[in-house]
Amino acid sequence: xxxxxxxxxxxxxxxxxxxxxxxxxxxxxxxxxxxxxxxxxxxxxxxxxxxxxxxxxxxxxxxxxxxxxxxxxxxxxxxxxxxxxxxxxxxxxxxxxxxxxxxxxxxxxxxxxxxxxxxxxxxxxxxxxxxxxxxxxxxxxxxxxxxxxxxxxxxxxxxxxxxxxxxxxxxxxxxxxxxxxxxxxxxxxxxxxxxxxxxxxxxxxxxxxxxxxxxxxxxxxxxxxxxxxxxxxxxxxxxxxxxxxxxxxxxxxxxxxxxxxxxxxxxxxxxxxxxxxxxxxxxxxxxxxxxxxxxxxxxxxxxxxxxxxxxxxxxxxxxxxxxxxxxxxxxxx
Amino acid sequence: xxxxxxxxxxxxxxxxxxxxxxxxxxxxxxxxxxxxxxxxxxxxxxxxxxxxxxxxxxxxxxxxxxxxxxxxxxxxxxxxxxxxxxxxxxxxxxxxxxxxxxxxxxxxxxxxxxxxxxxxxxxxxxxxxxxxxxxxxxxxxxxxxxxxxxxxxxxxxxxxxxxxxxxxxxxxxxxxxxxxxxxxxxxxxxxxxxxxxxxxxxxxxxxxxxxxxxxxxxxxxxxxxxxxxxxxxxxxxxxxxxxxxxxxxxxxxxxxxxxxxxxxxxxxxxxxxxxxxxxxxxxxxxxxxxxxxxxxxxxxxxxxxxxxxxxxxxxxxxxxxxxxxxx
Numbered sequence: 001x002x003x004x005x006x007x008x009x010x011x012x013x014x015x016x017x018x019x020x021x022x023x024x025x026x027x028x029x030x031x032x033x034x035x036x037x038x039x040x041x042x043x044x045x046x047x048x049x050x051x052x053x054x055x056x057x058x059x060x061x062x063x064x065x066x067x068x069x070x071x072x073x074x075x076x077x078x079x080x081x082x083x084x085x086x087x088x089x090x091x092x093x094x095x096x097x098x099x100x101x102x103x104x105x106x107x108x109x110x111x112x113x114x115x116x117x118x119x120x121x122x123x124x125x126x127x128x129x130x131x132x133x134x135x136x137x138x139x140x141x142x143x144x145x146x147x148x149x150x151x152x153x154x155x156x157x158x159x160x161x162x163x164x165x166x167x168x169x170x171x172x173x174x175x176x177x178x179x180x181x182x183x184x185x186x187x188x189x190x191x192x193x194x195x196x197x198x199x200x201x202x203x204x205x206x207x208x209x210x211x212x213x214x215x216x217x218x219x220x221x222x223x224x225x226x227x228x229x230x231x232x233x234x235x236x237x238x239x240x241x242x243x244x245x246x247x248x249x250x251x252x253x254x255x256x257x258x259x260x261x262x263x264x265x266x267x268x269x270x271x272x273x274x275x276x277x278x279x280x281x282x283x284x285x286x287x288x289x290x291x292x293x294x295x296x297x298x299x300x301x302x303x304x305x306x307x308x309x310x311x312x313x314x315x316x317x318x319x320x321x322x323x324x325x326x327x328x329x330x331x332x333x
Numbered sequence: 334x335x336x337x338x339x340x341x342x343x344x345x346x347x348x349x350x351x352x353x354x355x356x357x358x359x360x361x362x363x364x365x366x367x368x369x370x371x372x373x374x375x376x377x378x379x380x381x382x383x384x385x386x387x388x389x390x391x392x393x394x395x396x397x398x399x400x401x402x403x404x405x406x407x408x409x410x411x412x413x414x415x416x417x418x419x420x421x422x423x424x425x426x427x428x429x430x431x432x433x434x435x436x437x438x439x440x441x442x443x444x445x446x447x448x449x450x451x452x453x454x455x456x457x458x459x460x461x462x463x464x465x466x467x468x469x470x471x472x473x474x475x476x477x478x479x480x481x482x483x484x485x486x487x488x489x490x491x492x493x494x495x496x497x498x499x500x501x502x503x504x505x506x507x508x509x510x511x512x513x514x515x516x517x518x519x520x521x522x523x524x525x526x527x528x529x530x531x532x533x534x535x536x537x538x539x540x541x542x543x544x545x546x547x548x549x550x551x552x553x554x555x556x557x558x559x560x561x562x563x564x565x566x567x568x569x570x571x572x573x574x575x576x577x578x579x580x581x582x583x584x585x586x587x588x589x590x591x592x593x594x595x596x597x598x599x600x601x602x603x604x605x606x607x608x609x610x611x612x613x614x615x616x617x618x619x620x621x622x623x624x625x626x627x628x629x630x631x632x633x634x635x636x637x638x639x640x641x642x643x644x645x646x647x648x649x650x651x652x653x654x655x656x657x658x659x660x
Contacts, residue, residue: 025467051467057497059490062456066494069460072445073395074468077460092487096450097457103649105438105446106429110652141650165652 001184007040007177009151010116013158014041014078018048021076024162027054028063028080028116037082038118038177060086064093064115068101068167071113076162084119084171085128087137098167099142110165114158120173120211120261121298121309130298130305132210132262137169138239138271145239146192147171149213151181153236156190164192173211173261195242197249201229204255204319207246207272209235212259218312223319230319238268246272247280254285255322259315264292286325289318338545340610344620346388346544347603350380351624353404354600356413359628360403360420360434364579368636370422373434376404378542378574381599382507383408385547386475386567389555395443395461396475397454400435401507402447405477411439417631423638430641431649443472452478452485455504459491462502462564473501473558481512483521489528492564496532499563503554504534506566507541509573509594514585529566541569542599545606572597 004012018024026032026041032055035042045053056063060081067077081087087094098111121130138145144166148154154172161168198213199220208216213234220230231249235241250256256276258269273288291314299305338346357375364373376383379401387396387408398405406416411427419426420434427439438446445461448454458476465472482488483506495502512520529536535557539550547569554565572594576583583591604617 023468054498057490057493059494061487062459062490062494065453065456065487066460066463069397069445069457069462069474070464070467071460072440072457073461073464073474075464092450092453093456097448097453101446102652103646104428104432104436105440106427106431107649108428108438109440144651 001182003180004151004183005177006151006154006179006181007038009155009181009183010040010158010172011042011044012183013155014044015047017078017159017162018044018052023074024076024078025052025054025070026078026080027056027066029056029058029082031055031080036080038174040172040177041080060089061093064090065097067113067115068093068097068111071111072101072109076112078114078116078162081115081117083129084117084133085131087115087117087133090115094137094143094167094169095140099140102166103142111167112165113167114161114170115167116170116172118172118174120175121305122175124300124302124305125174126300127297132260134169134171134238135262135267138268142166143239144168144192144237145171146237147173147210148236149176149210149234150179151183152187153190153196153234155183155187157192157236160190160192168192171210175211190236193237193240193242195236195245196234197231197245198234199230199232201231202252203229204257204322205231205233205246205249205253206315206319207233207235207256207258209238209260209268212261212310215310215312216259216315219315219319222312222316228319228323241272243275246276250276250280251283254283256284256288257291257315257318257322258288259291259310259318261310262292263295264290265295267292286322289322291315291318338548340607340612343545343603343607343610344612346384346548347600347607347617348620348624349384349408350544350600350603351621352628353380353384353407355621355625355628356407356416357403359632361575361579363421363632369420369434371433373579374401374577375575375579376401378594378599379507379509379569379571380404381544381547381603382505382541382569382571383477385544386503386505386551388548389551390473390475393443393470393472394474395445395458395465395472396477397445397458397461398447398477399454399479399482400447400449400451401479402437402477403434406437406439406444406447409439409444410442411437411444413627413631414634415439417635418638421635421638422641423635424641425635425638429645431646452482452487454478455482455487455491459495459500459502462495462500463498465501466498471559473503473555475503475505477505477507479512480506480508480510480517480521483523483525484512492528492532492534495564496534499561501558501561502564503551503558504564504566506568507571508568509571511573511577513577525566525568534564534566536566536568538568538570541571542597542602544599544603
């Protein structure tokens with residue numbers, strides 16, 4: 001057991017996967033010689049050589065498309081899209097090619113590829129370097145989307161993603177790279193699609209993923225001081241998402257809040273709220289509430305971004321609103 | 334550049350060209366009779382290109398194709414019954430009726446799929462070439478693309494990356510002069526071979542109606558790519574006899590252009606060569622009749638095929654059941 005930063009846990013997962021399987025290769029912009037803009041792939045080219053760890057030109061469409069072709073050719077490519085905002089340039093390969101090949105070709109083949117990409121704000125990186133676009137990808141049948149919140153899960157989920165026969169988008173969070181956590185010498189595997197209970201509680205369920213897990217834990221700690229026991233569920237994977245774990249928690253708490261850094265409208269929270277309302281309407285003591293970003297691009301200036309990003313206070317407020325909800329309350333537009 | 338093929342070799346290429354021509358003529362009639370669901374893009378007129386190129390390939394080589402991909406599939410050796418069953422939307426189809434004409438694929442023979450996205454196959458072929466290189470398989474990948482894809486950004490990315498990485502990749506352009514409904518001169522300001530020069534990629538233009546010329550050029554370029562010389566560009570000047578899609582009234586094309594397109598017929602070019610080599614007309618007709626009989630048997634079998642199973646399709650969105658709930 002050693003204390004490890006989130007970024008280094010990903011680095012170790014890549015190294016261990018490459019050591020275990022010679023068909024695992026890495027390519028992306030500035031990942032090899034420079035070690036990546038966030039140093040996540042540092043040292044891997046030196047360790048595994050220039051054939052298996054490659055720098056590409058700034059060609060996102062071809063990086064993703066080549067990963068599909070390489071996967072069909074028997075490799076397990078792990079490619080990096082430097083910022084999730086740039087995944088717009090790789091969407092044909094992901095949506096029309098990778099996601100569909102297994103289905104569209106009648107099950108003849110699988111596409112075992114991983115796209116690593118960081119989302120998230122907090123660095124004043126502005127409207128084109130901060131977005132959380134994971135809901136787009138979760139909307140596409142054939143893709144899997146995981147969003148680990150801590151070093152242990154980052155390691156285990158990346159190993160699982162590389163082993164997975166289908167295309168997986170592995171979403172990192174720029175604000176998490178330097179956060180620390182424990183990583184076992186022999187880490188336990190985690191299956192894609194399984195949530196974890198980050199904090200137990202009986203009064204309300206807060207469903208989160210990625211960097212919002214820390215915000216939810218802070219909110220739960222603040223609420224505990226008021227005598228409110230919130231349960232925090234870390235989804236870890238949003239496509240597939242662990243419906244059973246969420247329903248089990250809601251059966252206990254009867255109140256559900258879904259929080260994420262992404263824009264609220266048409267987001268992951270909307271899907272989970274709708275699904276839980278369909279399946280557990282009578283269990284719910286209050287409407288499912290969502291916490292997310294306002295419907296605007298991520299702003300640049302410090303004060304603007306601070307106000308824009310949803311945080312612990314927003315989650316705390318939503319939990320209180322959910323607990324205070326009265327059956328005859330009107331929805332305020 | 335011209336390498337003399339012997340009678341038997343040329344007969345074999347001619348047979349595959351006839352297989353493509355007659356299969357597509359049959360598909361055109363089936364489409365007219367309402368038996369083919371969806372869209373149908375025919376490659377009649379350019380049979381010599383896939384046949385000449387695939388004849389230069391080995392079993393482990395791979396090809397990525399386009400929306401006009403029937404010729405690539407048949408030349409690479411996909412199963413004929415599975416081919417027709419797929420296009421007619423049957424369970425017995427190569428893709429179990431999930432893809433249709435625009436997505437015919439057979440990974441067993443290295444056919445990575447027709448593709449509904451113009452230029453979509455280019456980076457797939459590049460990735461396949463990367464796999465050949467990393468795995469030291471000795472294989473080569475071919476990216477078939479039309480002149481319409483020359484204005485897609487991904488072509489330019491792929492030329493650059495293939496050259497940087499010296500990938501065993503043949504860029505095989507089928508230049509028929511038409512990007513869907515628009516002539517090439519209004520679509521592309523450059524010349525493909527000049528573009529190849531800019532990236533340091535050897536590029537050759539060839540008469541795409543002469544299967545012997547295509548085969549000879551492809552042989553040389555594929556051997557170079559296989560030998561580690563990096564990517565190659567083969568631009569085949571060819572013709573589109575039919576519309577962009579079946580049912581396309583082609584009002585954008587004048588009669589002269591259509592007549593020009595049909596004036597050079599790859600089948601006639603090769604049958605004349607065969608006759609000059611001393612192959613009798615009767616022998617050629619016998620070969621053609623045998624191909625036609627195979628096609629009719631495949632169509633008959635496809636018509637008797639089962640409707641695809643919805644539950645099986647739904648179970649194939651992912652390779653195996655995942656831990657959570659999709660959707």
